Structures are given as C-alpha cells and as structure tokens.
Amino acid sequence: MADGIKDKVAIVGMGCTTFGERWDKGPEDLMVESFKEALQDSGVDPKDIGAAWLGTCFEEIGVGKSAIPLSATLKLPFTPVSRVENFCASGTEAFRGAVYAVASGACKIALAMGVEKLKDIGYGGLPDFGAAMGTRARLISANMTAPGGFAMMATRYFAKYGLTPEQGKTAMAKISVKSHKNGAKNPKAHLRREVTVEQVLNAPVIAWPLGLFDCCGVSDGSACALVTTPEIAKSLRKDPVLVKALQIAGTSGEELATQSWDGAHVETTVQASRRAYAEAGIKNPREEISMMEVHDCFSITELATYEDLGISERGKAPNDINDGFYELTGKIPCQPDGGLKCFGHPIGASGLRMIYEMYKQLQGKAGERQIKNPRYGLTHNLGGFPASSVCSVAIVGL
Amino acid sequence: MVGITSFGAFVPRYRLSRMTVFMNMGWFNPVTMGVAQGEKAVANFDEDSITMAVSASLDCLKGRDRSQIDALYLASTSLPYRERQNAGIVATALDLKPGIRTADLTDCTKAGTSAMLAGLDNVKANGGNVLVASADCRLGRMGSLQEQVYGDAGAAVLLGSENVIAEFQGAYSLTYDFVDHYRSEDMQFDRSWEDRWVREQGYGQIIGEAVMGFLKKTKLPLDGFNKVIFNCPFTREHQAIAKKGKIAPDRLQANLFEQIGDAGAAQPLVMLAAALETSKPGDKLLLVGYGNGADALAFEVTPEIEKVRDRKGVKGHLAKRADLTAYTKYCVFRNLLPVDVQIRGEIEPPTSVTALWRNRRAVMAYVGSKCKKCGTPAYPPQAVCPNPKCKSMDEMEAYPFADKKGTIFSYTADMLAASIDPPAIYGIVDFEGGGRASIDFTDCTLEDVKVGLPVELSFRRKFVDHVRGISGYFWKAVPIVK
Known part of the structure; x- marks a missing residue:
C-alpha cells in the first residue's frame, strides 16, 4: 500500500455559512461568506493560496460551469483553479484536490470551496435529474428521484432483515429524531425544531417508505477549508486539525449489472471506509472513532451507513439506534451538527460542512453540542444512488 | 395452404x-x-x-x-x-x-x-x-x-x-x-x-x-x-x-x-x-x-x-x-384536461434521435449483452464484462431480456417524481438467467408490489417530449399479481 495521506496535511482554517433557504443570497455571496470566515479563522492572506478547488453539483442553477466563478468572485490573483463534481460527494472532492496539492508539494496553501444554490428552482427536492444522467439514461432510466433511489434500499433492507414496514419506519424515524435534536442546538442549521417519532411516522410519504422527515433539508449554503502543511499550520495556530485519511470509492458497476449486490447496503461506503481505516491506522472503528458526520440524505442512508462503516453489525443498526449509541451522549455521536437532515444539504458544500463540524469539535468550539475529548472524527459523503454510487470517507484528528 | x-x-x-x-x-x-x-x-x-x-x-x-x-x-x-x-x-x-x-x-x-x-x-x-x-x-x-x-x-x-x-x-x-x-x-x-x-x-x-x-x-x-x-x-x-x-x-x-x-x-x-x-x-x-x-x-x-x-x-x-x-x-x-404538472414536470430535456438510433436494440427491443467469455448477461449492454472475475473487454453478444421472467428485487412509490399518474412506481428487477435492471413499473398499485413478486415486461411510452413533438418508448415491468 502507498504511504497514504496521514498527517501530511493540516486544516488551518474553515468557514461555513448558515444553511437554509437563503432567498436573499446568491451562490457568489455564499462563497464570500464562508471564505471570509475561513480567512479570519486561519489568518491566511488570499495571495498565499497556491491553488483552489470548487465543488458544486448543479452548476446550471448555481454558479455556472468551470472554476471561474470561484476565482472571479473571490478575486484570487490568477491562482490555479479547478471545478470538481461528483454528485453529492462534490464537497469532499474539492477537499481532496486541495489536500493532494499540498501533500504533493505543488503548493503550500490550498483552498477547497463548496457551494450550492438549490432554492432558485421553484420546486421542492433536488433539481430534476432528467438531463443530469446522460443522454442514454434519458432513454432507459427509471423515472427516479433522489428519495426514490434511496427508498429502494429501504424496501430491500426491510425485506432482507424481515422488518415489517412499521418496524423499519420506526428505526428510521429515531435517526431523524436524533438529528433534529442536534440540529436544534446549532445556530447555523437549516432546520432547528425537534420532532417526535410520531411526527416522523405520520408525515406525508415522499417515496415509500420514506416520509418527509426521512428526507434531508434542501438548502443553499457554502463551506470551505484552507489546508496547508502541518508545519505552516502550527505557525499560524496552535490547534490545526490533521487529515488522517481521505479515501474515495466509485462503483465498479457490479451492483446494478450483476445480481451479487444485496441492495441493503452501499458497497462504495464499505470499500472507501476500509481503505480509510487502513490509511489512518484504525483497527477497530467502533472503539476508535470518536464522532462522525455521515451522508444522511435519507434516514435509511444513515442506517445502512452505520453498518457499511463497520460500526454496527449487519442487520443490527436498529439495535444500536435503540441503545442511543449514535446520540450526542452516546458512544459514537453521529450528526452532532444536525447532519444533512437538519443542517441542510447544499450539495457541493455538504462534504466540507461535515469536515467543518469535526474541525470545530476537535478544537472544542462546538458550543452546547461539544463532544468530550474527541480523537478521530469521520466524515462520509455519498454521491449517486445506492445502486450506483461514489463515496468519500475522510478521517481527521488532532 | x-x-x-x-x-x-x-x-x-x-x-x-x-x-x-x-x-x-x-x-x-x-x-x-x-x-x-x-x-x-x-x-x-x-x-x-x-x-x-x-x-x-x-x-x-x-x-x-x-x-x-x-x-x-x-x-x-x-x-x-x-x-x-x-x-x-x-x-x-x-x-x-x-x-x-x-x-x-x-x-x-x-x-x-x-x-x-x-x-x-x-x-x-x-x-x-x-x-x-x-x-x-x-x-x-x-x-x-x-x-x-x-x-x-x-x-x-x-x-x-x-x-x-x-x-x-x-x-x-x-x-x-x-x-x-x-x-x-x-x-x-x-x-x-x-x-x-x-x-x-x-x-x-x-x-x-x-x-x-x-x-x-x-x-x-x-x-x-x-x-x-x-x-x-x-x-x-x-x-x-x-x-x-x-x-x-x-x-x-x-x-x-x-x-x-x-x-x-x-x-x-x-x-x-x-x-x-x-x-x-x-x-x-x-x-x-x-x-x-x-x-x-x-x-x-x-x-x-x-x-x-x-x-x-x-x-x-x-x-x-x-x-x-x-x-x-x-x-x-388522454390529455383532455390540463393538469398542473408543476415546474419539475415541465422540464423536458431534449430527445436525441442519434442516441436512439445508436441504442435502438437496447432501448426499443430491450436487448442487453452477454459476455462470450463467461456468459454474464447485463442490461443495458456493457462493453466491459461486469463480472469481477472476468472483465473481458469487447467480447459481448446481443442478449434479449424482453422475454425473460423477472422478479422484484426492490421498489418504491415516488410522489416527488413528475408523473401523470403519481406515485411513480419503480424498482430493480432481477432476471431469470442473470442480469438486473432499474425499471419503471406500470399497471399496478403500491399495494400490489412486493419484493420477490414476478414481473413481465411491457412496451410502453416512457416520455412525451412536448417541445419537440416526439415520444420516447421503452419497456416497463408489469407485476404479475395473483
């Protein structure tokens, strides 16, 4: 195995906007807002940024194509800039570009910026995928939306583990209730109201068996990170956060093209997390991971992710949920900032928003959500559908 | 005679x-x-x-x-x-x-x-x-x-x-x-x-x-x-x-x-x-x-x-x-009354007839591929064999799926998807003899659909591109309800 990225790159500053229906802010405004916070947080001078990556997914309704909107908006002085896109994993993809640039020695300081302006489309949910999946997909793909694509994993999970719809929906509901509880404590979160299991179960169905509260917020927002070498980082601040692992796995196409996949898990999460644990030197994630932000685009995704990350046993995530294992007060708090569920999900920004929460927690700046003495924070950012996905897993620590 | x-x-x-x-x-x-x-x-x-x-x-x-x-x-x-x-x-x-x-x-x-x-x-x-x-x-x-x-x-x-x-x-x-x-x-x-x-x-x-x-x-x-x-x-x-x-x-x-x-x-x-x-x-x-x-x-x-x-x-x-x-x-x-399809329903990406021509057997006849080396069938047709143990490249022959028996692997009924007959019911179907596809279901209700239920394929209109005056045809799965 290659050396890996462990301890080679440090996060020296981060910024994250309030997520939500930011009717009065365009994507450019949102980028400036998070960038300003990151500059203040790090003390970095923009002219010292050697390269920048922009992660955004639906550029058609946001900033537009290319990385020009990033450099032109922030007035970066002819800095090398690239736009990356990997569906909902675009934010972590931007982070990966910046981290690898520093690790390679190509530049001393790099910027990863994620932004998405979703609330300019005039309807609920994500923008229509009709044209986003390619020309052939228009001719042959099912009439699928994001909730529907993930709902199929829920019907499959229920069938595989013999859960009645009531049992399955209740397990998922508890995940959402937990995230709402955390989100209510977060001033930057999109959805800040606590909900009950009954409310979740009685909400209108979006894509059976997923109801409204099984779905994450669709939000506008931006988050960014400034990364540099550990040495420079230490010269700028006393508490930089180190990248311990940064892995990504794309589908081999087997899930949908053969009958080997069970439909009740996401194989790219399994693959990316195992590589990330190896890279970070983690032997037993259930014991060693202190906290995590996972890609809870839907409650079922979070449920399957507990198992895919090797933290809950196969088919046993509902037990851990019942035991409060993933609560803020539990063994591994999951979604301490409210997650995609309540912090919100501006696609390109989400991966960086997850890292932002881990960063703040590791620095002890998470306010009333603060987790005691965290060591390793894991983020999990999933793009595509369970049947055809790309997954990023990052592990950060002091 | x-x-x-x-x-x-x-x-x-x-x-x-x-x-x-x-x-x-x-x-x-x-x-x-x-x-x-x-x-x-x-x-x-x-x-x-x-x-x-x-x-x-x-x-x-x-x-x-x-x-x-x-x-x-x-x-x-x-x-x-x-x-x-x-x-x-x-x-x-x-x-x-x-x-x-x-x-x-x-x-x-x-x-x-x-x-x-x-x-x-x-x-x-x-x-x-x-x-x-x-x-x-x-x-x-x-x-x-x-x-x-x-x-x-x-x-x-x-x-x-x-x-x-x-x-x-x-x-x-x-x-x-x-x-x-x-x-x-x-x-x-x-x-x-x-x-x-x-x-x-x-x-x-x-x-x-x-x-x-x-x-x-x-x-x-x-x-x-x-x-x-x-x-x-x-x-x-x-x-x-x-x-x-x-x-x-x-x-x-x-x-x-x-x-x-x-x-x-x-x-x-x-x-x-x-x-x-x-x-x-x-x-x-x-x-x-x-x-x-x-x-x-x-x-x-x-x-x-x-x-x-x-x-x-x-x-x-x-x-x-x-x-x-x-x-x-x-x-x-029958399009006799206008119905509010909402903004999502108004979105009609352009229909490409060149893509249709190139993929005509896959789209219109639901013909997939079968690996000549290891026999793995797949839909849509693949150039590289999806069997992880094979991965042969450009060794495919045509393999019709339209007449194959299928069973429901997973499903949903989607109220968000734009459809003239919501919810849009779809899922993943496994075919007898191998192969799997994500596919729209038709002629059924959510109550009909179960994991493991057999389906047969039916040729249907997939979309109507009102802007360009053309319809897309494709195959859908019809659950066989006893």
Whole structure:
C-alpha cells in the first residue's frame, strides 16, 4: 500500500455559512461568506493560496460551469483553479484536490470551496435529474428521484432483515429524531425544531417508505477549508486539525449489472471506509472513532451507513439506534451538527460542512453540542444512488 | 395452404364504466344514456396504438421464431406519427430483422381487415410469414357519443402457409366514400354524422352488401359459417343486421361493446381473436371489417388451432382488469384536461434521435449483452464484462431480456417524481438467467408490489417530449399479481 495521506496535511482554517433557504443570497455571496470566515479563522492572506478547488453539483442553477466563478468572485490573483463534481460527494472532492496539492508539494496553501444554490428552482427536492444522467439514461432510466433511489434500499433492507414496514419506519424515524435534536442546538442549521417519532411516522410519504422527515433539508449554503502543511499550520495556530485519511470509492458497476449486490447496503461506503481505516491506522472503528458526520440524505442512508462503516453489525443498526449509541451522549455521536437532515444539504458544500463540524469539535468550539475529548472524527459523503454510487470517507484528528 | 398461423390480443388493464362517464357528462348530453352500458377499455397513460400493437404482437408471437417474419403491416386510425413509420417502431420493438417489408394501413376502421388482405396476398405471392398488428386508441370529445362508444384494444395475426390454424377461403371488398365520421389533418377528434343515419345506411346497408358480394363471388352459403364476425357498436343494430341475414344469435360473434367498446381498425381482429379462442377444427368463420366500405374474409379452422391455446388473448386480458374509477383521471390520461404538472414536470430535456438510433436494440427491443467469455448477461449492454472475475473487454453478444421472467428485487412509490399518474412506481428487477435492471413499473398499485413478486415486461411510452413533438418508448415491468 502507498504511504497514504496521514498527517501530511493540516486544516488551518474553515468557514461555513448558515444553511437554509437563503432567498436573499446568491451562490457568489455564499462563497464570500464562508471564505471570509475561513480567512479570519486561519489568518491566511488570499495571495498565499497556491491553488483552489470548487465543488458544486448543479452548476446550471448555481454558479455556472468551470472554476471561474470561484476565482472571479473571490478575486484570487490568477491562482490555479479547478471545478470538481461528483454528485453529492462534490464537497469532499474539492477537499481532496486541495489536500493532494499540498501533500504533493505543488503548493503550500490550498483552498477547497463548496457551494450550492438549490432554492432558485421553484420546486421542492433536488433539481430534476432528467438531463443530469446522460443522454442514454434519458432513454432507459427509471423515472427516479433522489428519495426514490434511496427508498429502494429501504424496501430491500426491510425485506432482507424481515422488518415489517412499521418496524423499519420506526428505526428510521429515531435517526431523524436524533438529528433534529442536534440540529436544534446549532445556530447555523437549516432546520432547528425537534420532532417526535410520531411526527416522523405520520408525515406525508415522499417515496415509500420514506416520509418527509426521512428526507434531508434542501438548502443553499457554502463551506470551505484552507489546508496547508502541518508545519505552516502550527505557525499560524496552535490547534490545526490533521487529515488522517481521505479515501474515495466509485462503483465498479457490479451492483446494478450483476445480481451479487444485496441492495441493503452501499458497497462504495464499505470499500472507501476500509481503505480509510487502513490509511489512518484504525483497527477497530467502533472503539476508535470518536464522532462522525455521515451522508444522511435519507434516514435509511444513515442506517445502512452505520453498518457499511463497520460500526454496527449487519442487520443490527436498529439495535444500536435503540441503545442511543449514535446520540450526542452516546458512544459514537453521529450528526452532532444536525447532519444533512437538519443542517441542510447544499450539495457541493455538504462534504466540507461535515469536515467543518469535526474541525470545530476537535478544537472544542462546538458550543452546547461539544463532544468530550474527541480523537478521530469521520466524515462520509455519498454521491449517486445506492445502486450506483461514489463515496468519500475522510478521517481527521488532532 | 395459406391462412392464419397464430393470433394474439391485447386489452389495456383499465376499464371505465360508461355509467361513470354518464354521471360526469350526462348533464351535457343526456342522450348518451342510450349507450351507457357496461364499460370501455382504456389505455393507461403510457399506452398508445403503437404500444398496444406491440403488446398484441407479443401475445401472437409467443414461442415463434421472429427471424422468420418477412413483413409487418400495422393497422390503426390513431397512429402517433404522421411521418415516421409507425410499423417501423413496432418492428423495432419486436426486434424483427431489418430485412422486412413494413407498412402502416390507416385512415379507416376497415384498415385492420385490409391489412390482413394485403398480408394474405403477400404470403400467396411470396410465401413467408406476415405479421398483421392492429390497435386503436381513439378520442371522443367530452360528453360525446364517441367518448362512450370508443374503446382501446389491439390484436395481431400471423399469416403464413405452414401450420395454418385457419385457412383463408376467399374475400370480397367494397369501397364507398361513406362519410359517417372523419378526421382531417388538423382535427384532434372525429366528427360524426347523425348516428341514426350511420346505423341504418352505414352498418345496416354496407355490411350486408359486402356479405352478399362475398357469397356471390365465392359461391359459399351463409348458413355454412359457424361464426359471423363483424362489428357494430350499437348492439341492437348489430343483432338486427344478423337477424336480417338469418344468422342465429349463437352464430353471431359478440361485439364486445360492454367489455371493450369500439376499438376501430383493431375491432374486427379483436373479435376474430375472441372467435378463434373458442373455435374447433372445422369451424368456418366469416369476418367483416367495416369502414368507408367493407372487407369480407372467410377462414376455416384447422386442427392446428389446438397448438395455440396458450394465448392470453381476449379472454385472458379481459380477466385482468382494474376499474378506472375517476373520470377526471381518464381525461388527464388522454390529455383532455390540463393538469398542473408543476415546474419539475415541465422540464423536458431534449430527445436525441442519434442516441436512439445508436441504442435502438437496447432501448426499443430491450436487448442487453452477454459476455462470450463467461456468459454474464447485463442490461443495458456493457462493453466491459461486469463480472469481477472476468472483465473481458469487447467480447459481448446481443442478449434479449424482453422475454425473460423477472422478479422484484426492490421498489418504491415516488410522489416527488413528475408523473401523470403519481406515485411513480419503480424498482430493480432481477432476471431469470442473470442480469438486473432499474425499471419503471406500470399497471399496478403500491399495494400490489412486493419484493420477490414476478414481473413481465411491457412496451410502453416512457416520455412525451412536448417541445419537440416526439415520444420516447421503452419497456416497463408489469407485476404479475395473483
């Protein structure tokens, strides 16, 4: 195995906007807002940024194509800039570009910026995928939306583990209730109201068996990170956060093209997390991971992710949920900032928003959500559908 | 011996009670009460004459080698395209070889029998096998008599000279510019003349004249026929015409008005299929197709009929039904009422016909690939084998999935997806013999769908690109609900 990225790159500053229906802010405004916070947080001078990556997914309704909107908006002085896109994993993809640039020695300081302006489309949910999946997909793909694509994993999970719809929906509901509880404590979160299991179960169905509260917020927002070498980082601040692992796995196409996949898990999460644990030197994630932000685009995704990350046993995530294992007060708090569920999900920004929460927690700046003495924070950012996905897993620590 | 070698039929699953129509529109046109009996078959929102012709053809071609088909004639008065051969779409969906003769026969309700005559002539002249497919999906204005009378259905016959199930005995045709109804270039709906005149001078006179002409020409006696098959949607007139010819009620093939309605050009073929389903070797059938004149054709059933008893046919399709309880749903399905599709529903990415051409067997005939090295089948067709132990590159052969049995692997019912019939139900289907696909479901409700339930594939309209005036066709899974 290659050396890996462990301890080679440090996060020296981060910024994250309030997520939500930011009717009065365009994507450019949102980028400036998070960038300003990151500059203040790090003390970095923009002219010292050697390269920048922009992660955004639906550029058609946001900033537009290319990385020009990033450099032109922030007035970066002819800095090398690239736009990356990997569906909902675009934010972590931007982070990966910046981290690898520093690790390679190509530049001393790099910027990863994620932004998405979703609330300019005039309807609920994500923008229509009709044209986003390619020309052939228009001719042959099912009439699928994001909730529907993930709902199929829920019907499959229920069938595989013999859960009645009531049992399955209740397990998922508890995940959402937990995230709402955390989100209510977060001033930057999109959805800040606590909900009950009954409310979740009685909400209108979006894509059976997923109801409204099984779905994450669709939000506008931006988050960014400034990364540099550990040495420079230490010269700028006393508490930089180190990248311990940064892995990504794309589908081999087997899930949908053969009958080997069970439909009740996401194989790219399994693959990316195992590589990330190896890279970070983690032997037993259930014991060693202190906290995590996972890609809870839907409650079922979070449920399957507990198992895919090797933290809950196969088919046993509902037990851990019942035991409060993933609560803020539990063994591994999951979604301490409210997650995609309540912090919100501006696609390109989400991966960086997850890292932002881990960063703040590791620095002890998470306010009333603060987790005691965290060591390793894991983020999990999933793009595509369970049947055809790309997954990023990052592990950060002091 | 030349004649029919196979047959099949298709009746869409939805049935609309004529009393439901009357309850909604009778205030406007109370005389429609006169025909408000039984129910009419209604195409689902994703069906049209092309898809129903394909469905009927699939029933007809069960167990047949499609590479032996030399011609396809498609008969309908409601074909979606004026230019772009509709028969070519049907032939592509059926994955027939490109080296065949095809034609659309249209513009009048006798087009179905005319297509059969053209096909029989073709077999006589050239040998081989000719598929005649027919379907109609005609619209009547809200509150009109036609709205009540018209029904949607399809039927197909295979014509040839080997293993004939019903030998062709002769024919007579009659042509009159009898304008009982018409639809010109720019009209969405048929315009009909007073139904009293249509019944008396149209059905009442012309069918009789065609039969007389046929008998004179062939010198066959009318009382020699076990079944006389002709359509007249006015049931009393239908019986009166038979009575005039001294045809006993048990020799008159039912017009299916109360089960299907008048399926236009397909109706004589639908009724013929229903007759063949109950016929015995030696039975003599007289078939008349009416519309701007008439065609009369005679057949004699052979012992080979026993080999095609496994067709779903009219009987099988009539048994598989669901009530379309809301009249407004019918109106929305047929685009008679504007419905708020919301902004998501307005988004129509451009349809690429180059991509369609390149992928025509995959899209239109649901043909996937199979690895020549390890035998792994996959849909859509792959260039690199998806089997992790193989991964051979460019070692694929065509592998048809449309006739494979499938089972539901996972599913959902999606209220967010833009659909004219929400929720959009779809899922992943595993195919017997290997292969898996994410696919839309149709002709079902969420309550019907379960993991592990068998499905069969059906050719449907996938999308309508209103901006460019073109529809996308594709295959959907129909759950087989016991």
